[in-house]
Amino acid sequence: MPIQQWDPQTYARNARFVSDLGAGVFELLAPKPGERVLDLGCGDGALTEKLVAAGCRVIAIDSSAEQIGAARARGLDARRGRAETLPFKAEFDAVFSNAVLHWIPDAGAVIASVHRALKPGGRFVAEFGGAGCVQTVRLALIDAANRRGLDGAALDPWFFPTEDVYRALLEANGFTVQAMKLFPRPTPLPGDITDWLETFAQPFLGAVAEHDRAAFIQDVRAAVQPKLFDPVGGWTADYIRLRFAAERRG
Numbered sequence: 001m002p003i004q005q006w007d008p009q010t011y012a013r014n015a016r017f018v019s020d021l022g023a024g025v026f027e028l029l030a031p032k033p034g035e036r037v038l039d040l041g042c043g044d045g046a047l048t049e050k051l052v053a054a055g056c057r058v059i060a061i062d063s064s065a066e067q068i069g070a071a072r073a074r075g076l077d078a079r080r081g082r083a084e085t086l087p088f089k090a091e092f093d094a095v096f097s098n099a100v101l102h103w104i105p106d107a108g109a110v111i112a113s114v115h116r117a118l119k120p121g122g123r124f125v126a127e128f129g130g131a132g133c134v135q136t137v138r139l140a141l142i143d144a145a146n147r148r149g150l151d152g153a154a155l156d157p158w159f160f161p162t163e164d165v166y167r168a169l170l171e172a173n174g175f176t177v178q179a180m181k182l183f184p185r186p187t188p189l190p191g192d193i194t195d196w197l198e199t200f201a202q203p204f205l206g207a208v209a210e211h212d213r214a215a216f217i218q219d220v221r222a223a224v225q226p227k228l229f230d231p232v233g234g235w236t237a238d239y240i241r242l243r244f245a246a247e248r249r250g
């Protein structure tokens with residue numbers, strides 16, 4: 001399957017809202033000075049920096065070498081690694097994650113890996129895309145891919161679970177859920193939906209023949225425009241978030 005890659009400059013231009021909108025989950029974490037915190041999927045480190053400013057001792061992990069470079073340029077302890085295979089054992093008071101977990105299909109492996117990394121009683125606090133997230137865009141992407149003879153559903157990289165599904169996964173992997181909320185968060189975009197597609201929908205774009213890619217993007221844009229574009233307000237993506245706090249049992 002074509003993969004998603006992150007370019008720190010494109011990310012900063014088209015996706016800064018992702019960390020800017022992380023205040024709610026940051027508040028749910030309520031980081032305390034001196035705590036050891038793992039920032040899982042740190043991206044360019046914008047929120048990691050806030051954890052450090054709150055007095056936490058933070059290690060940041062990301063699978064993207066480019067984003068790790070950007071996070072290190074902020075002076076952060078950022079390391080390349082995968083959420084499913086974290087190399088830590090009972091080391092952290094908290095694992096924090098914003099806008100990452102929907103990119104990893106094996107949610108059970110991630111949760112088990114986070115469980116190992118946490119001290120007993122440690123907390124796992126995260127926010128990511130929940131059931132129905134970017135549904136308008138997702139259906140348009142799948143449809144435009146299908147029309148080209150591709151298997152659109154198979155290209156779809158996102159895992160957007162319901163509350164029930166994610167709660168069951170947490171409980172089955174040794175967590176007690178303390179808070180969980182699925183909520184719509186319509187998200188005004190800083191530019192055109194085409195910028196969002198180029199930044200976030202690479203697994204679809206990479207599967208389309210290069211000579212057809214611009215037409216593919218325009219097809220998706222035209223399909224979603226009636227629902228997501230307003231001549232005064234511009235483009236708004238139909239995000240739905242799942243935010244939770246859970247505690248490692250035993």
Ligand code: BEZ
Binds near residue numbers: 018102128133
């Ligand atoms: C996000 O970063 O939150 C996101 C990315 C792709 C699809 C939906 C949400």
